[in-house]
Amino acid sequence: LKKEEYKRLFSRLxxxxxxxxxEPQGADGIACYSDRAVKVMPDPxxxxxxxFWRQMQHKVEGLPKRFILVxxxxxxxxxxxxxxxxxxxxxxxxxxISLNGKANKHCxxxxxxxxxxxxxWLFDNATYVIANSFHSTLFSIHFRKxxxxxxxxxxxxxxxxxxxxxxxxxxxxxxxxxxKNKQTLRLDYSPVVSRIDSIKSAAMSYLFENE
Numbered sequence: 001l002k003k004e005e006y007k008r009l010f011s012r013l014x015x016x017x018x019x020x021x022x023e024p025q026g027a028d029g030i031a032c033y034s035d036r037a038v039k040v041m042p043d044p045x046x047x048x049x050x051x052f053w054r055q056m057q058h059k060v061e062g063l064p065k066r067f068i069l070v071x072x073x074x075x076x077x078x079x080x081x082x083x084x085x086x087x088x089x090x091x092x093x094x095x096x097i098s099l100n101g102k103a104n105k106h107c108x109x110x111x112x113x114x115x116x117x118x119x120x121w122l123f124d125n126a127t128y129v130i131a132n133s134f135h136s137t138l139f140s141i142h143f144r145k146x147x148x149x150x151x152x153x154x155x156x157x158x159x160x161x162x163x164x165x166x167x168x169x170x171x172x173x174x175x176x177x178x179x180k181n182k183q184t185l186r187l188d189y190s191p192v193v194s195r196i197d198s199i200k201s202a203a204m205s206y207l208f209e210n211e
Contacts, residue, residue: 010034058118134158
């Protein structure tokens, strides 16, 4: 936010007892113009149990049992190169969630009409995910997927924040060498789950304190 936008925001926050934000950058911005205490909170999707997402799922028929899932906002040559590299290493068909209705010729199956219920099922059932957005990164984590998160220099601060918090910096792919140099595409979620439990517990305590 710009300085003027922060000032306008603070003029309307007088009656709010507690302030929380999702990003550390937001807390830093508020600190520059206010002495109000601000709590950095995890994304709300971390505050519910996994069954909450699973009960909303609708299966996508006709897909192989094992598949690589691609969800890309920006596309581009790097995504295409990563798809080719991962497909070659895992020897699986690639399923693409098309956001613009166009087929990606580098993928074996292109899905152009995907509901949120389908989205959740696809992430839960993919063998590996190539993510290129904040929420595709989040749900790869929620469903404990082996995945990579393609983050370009010009964007991706939200993805970097949560990945760093959870100790998952290793999944960041900023160039083709990032994925080629990985000895394994498997992830160990044991320490990640502990960190998720910790941030969830702290967030819930904050939300319900002084009730």
